[in-house]
Amino acid sequence: MKKVALGPAVPSPLGLQRRAMLASGLLAIALVAATALAYFVQCQLTAAARHTVAVDMPEAAMANRIALLAARCLMRQSEFQRAGASPEAREETVQSWLGDCRDLQRLLREGSVDDAHAGHRDRFARWLAVSQQHERGILSLAAESGRSGAPESLRSAVSDRCSGIDTVLSEAEQLAAEEAASCKAGGRRLEEIVDSQLHMVTLRSVIALLVLATATFWLSRSVFRRIAVLSAAVCRFTAGNHGTRIAGHSHDELGVLARQFNEMASTIQMNQEQLERARDAARAENRAKSEFLAALSEEISEPMKMVGDYAETMLGDLNDPDNRQATVTIRQSAEYLLEVVQSVLDLSEIELGQLRIAPEPCSLCQIVAEVCSVMRRRAEGKGLSLNVVYSGPVPESVHTDPVRLRQILVHMLGDAIRSLEIGSIRLAVRLVQHEHDPKLQFDVTDLGTVGSLEKPGSGVAGTAVPFFTKKDGTAGLGLTVGRRLTHLLGGTVEVGQNAGLRGTVTITVPVGPLGGVRMMEQPVESVVRREQEIVSGAPKVKLNCRILLAEDGPENQRLISFILKRAGAEVTVVDNGQEAIRSALPPQSGQAAGDPWEPYDVVLMDIDMPVMDGCEATQRLRRAGYTGLVIAVTGHARRYDRDKCLGVGFDDYVTKPIDRQTLLELLARHAVRLPGPAEATVAGAH
Structure with missing residues (x-):
């Protein structure tokens, strides 16, 4: 008996459920730690980004915009000085100058009240005062220019009244440079924070992976490996190795399952052995029965054949009608018993596995003619007629076992002749064409009246039964043997019954390839000639x-x-x-001489x-x-x-x-x- 090791026994093992819960807890802790770590890193990175973008970058942008407007005011001042004596050119320059100065004042006012620039409010207020003074100087220059003052006097007035804006420009550029340096320093701080947090994340991830690997290894050793061993044992058992057992004496759920599997396997193996012994005994009994029936049938067949032969011999010397009728009855009864004995012999050979199939080329029409010539004599003895009908062309030669095909037809026609009382029997032969698998189909049809069931003394007729069944509704011996023989030939047997035709047995057998075989369009003539040869050739x-x-x-x-x-x-x-x-x-020479x-x-x-x-x-x-x-x-x-x-x-x-x-x-x-x-x-x- 083969045993499969399930693993070493544990003195005080945890239950499978507790192991699973503990493993789940470890996994949950690892996941929570990883989630918290990721959230912390995200918060740190977000704070650093906000500090860089929301604090340093807006102040640098404000300083750059102030420096740009201050530079434009200085550029307008230079343009005014170069305008010359043209009042129109000076007027246009003054308007552009005033626009740039007022834009600078508006930007400084916004910076003074914005909380994002609270650290530079004083500086913005001082710059605002300088720009307002610069605006007043521009307005006074515009008034003098309208009175058509001399260009030289206007140039000297510009230098006196519009000074101070260059100071704003230099201070704004300095502030922009300081804020840009602050942004660079913030970027470096952000990189340092990210690097430190990444190191922390890596360390914690390694720790979490180690915890998970440890839990997985523990589960695989204590649960998964044992489950795989149990699964392999079940597969071997279902494959037919009923001696498979699972070793191990642990007390957890898997141990209990292993013991239950061993108990189930032992029970199934014991039942299987009992079934095999019963099967062998039944086969031996069936073989002994078949051998006994075969021997008994052979012992019966010879004296019954003698009875029939002697009865037929006596017919030639009897003239009294009653004696002739009695002798005919003896001969028919002997022939019927011989047919039953032959059926039993065939059935015994099939059950013993001694019936061999030997396919060979043979003439279909000759087989049908020989069978019908023999069975027609029996049918005419009961006042019945036996007709053969060919539906369509049939092959001249087929590849099958002619002996077994004759036996099948004899058994089926014999059942019909025994059961039928009045009417006729029809044997229809046709070729059923299938792709690469042609088959012959024989239909044995009862066209007469089968004896009905009557209750003794009642005078009431029961339901008539088809010829292929006995009066108790079971299959006849001919149908049983014929079906077994047909299956040996690789064919099928189907039975049917309808209102018009009392009963039909359809026999289908393969005939092998028909390439190069001549098809007979009107085989009836050859059948008639063959039957005439057989019947009239029964001559002495x-x-x-x-x-x-x-x-x-x-x-x-x-x-x-x-x-x-x-x-x-x-x-x-x-x-x-x-x-x-x-x-x-x-x-031999030297032997006693006797008759020549x-x-x-x-x-x-x-x-x-x-x-x-x-x-x-x-x-x-x-x-x-x-x-x-x-x-x-x-x-x-x-x-x-x-x-x-x-x-x-x-x-x-x-x-x-x-x-x-x-x-x-x-x-x-x-x-x-x-x-x-x-x-x-x-x-x-x-």
Whole structure:
């Protein structure tokens, strides 16, 4: 059992909730400290900026403006002195001079009353008095200039009456220089403040980061790492490793969760083991049941086939109608039981996983014709009709397992024939074109009346049921086996019922790529010809050959000998493989002389015999140089047994229960290729 370490146990551990609260508190303190520090830095920077901009910068600007206006007044004074004798030029200069002087006075008055320049009010008042005196001098000069005074006298008057403004200019320039120096000093102070505050912020940030790193490391060691280990254990458990456990004995919430996980995992693992044991037991029981049913069905099939064959043989010698009808009933009942037995065999092979699919190219129309020729005889025995309809063109050849496709159609048509009392059955065949995946669709439709349910003694008919279900509403055996076989071929089976058509079973099977396959537009004609060949070719087969039959069962000996002898063959019967070898090979020199030895044209060799089985006997015959025809007679009709038979030296095989027509046709087909006097004829064949 794999355990995952959750971490060392803590003697007196804090609870997970308390750890989370403590970590949250540390984080909150760090955030509050960082916020307060940032606010303090912001206040310091703002105060420094206000001091620089709101105090130093306005005073420097005021001093510069005063110096500018004082300089303009001096410039007007120089222009007045250069005006000469023109009264108009002097008048214009005086007006500009007065405007500049009055602007200077207005600016000085504003500076005197503004609180931002409280430190320079006295200086501004003195400058205002000088500018007012300067204005009076300008006005007196203007009066004298209007009386057309001499230019020389006006120039001397300007120097006497308009002095002092140059003092204002020099003092204003000095003040502007002082305020500019003060601004530079404020900038340097601001830089010093910012540098000191930045150092403080850096130090406190480092401290906060250290606190956060410590808290994170503590949480990762005590909580996050253990949560990751727990998550990894859950992932491994859900992936199928039910032996995963979490080690650790801590008493906090994660420890409790780990113990609960271990308990849950143990319970699930125990339940899983119980389920696996129950599943294995159920599979073993199901396999034993399937093997028992298969063995039982094989044991039943041979005597039932004998009953049917002997009943059919008796029909040729009976003339009384009642006896013939009774014999026909015996034969039909035997055929029905054989069909049920074959269904059970197929179902058992499917459940055991022994049914193999071997797709190969085969003729669709031939398969349909062969199935319908066999099933039509059963349908006509009940007064029913079986019709085949091709909807549209169909491929001449398809790639599928022909044996399984025949079984599917036989099972579905068999259910319909058994259930239907009056009417007809229709088998519709069509090609369903899908992109890169063509499929064949078979619709088995009941067009008649199915026996209804009646309550005994009531005389009241119940609800009729479709042919693909039994009277109790469960699926019929043919539908069950047919659906399983269809799924093995990669197809689907759907059932439906409506008011017009009593019931329809739709079988869809893939047929492989159809590139280069010829499409048949009117396949009905070929089907009719094939069925005529099959029906009229059921004519009697005449054999003219010597056959050695190796069979240990007395019933099979009598039945097979009876069939072969009635077909004209000369039959010798032996009980085991050792006697078959002695009879098939020519006598060795030195052996006792008896009846003259004649070679056999065909050896029918049963597989399961005492003393020596058929496979070993055939291998010894081949090693002894025997080249004659040896045909296996086996009750194992599965494909892997067939391959095994052909691999040990048999030329062909025939399965039990023996079908008379199949056996005779097989022998007739091989007799054509035999050298010597052996021959076979088919009476009435076309």
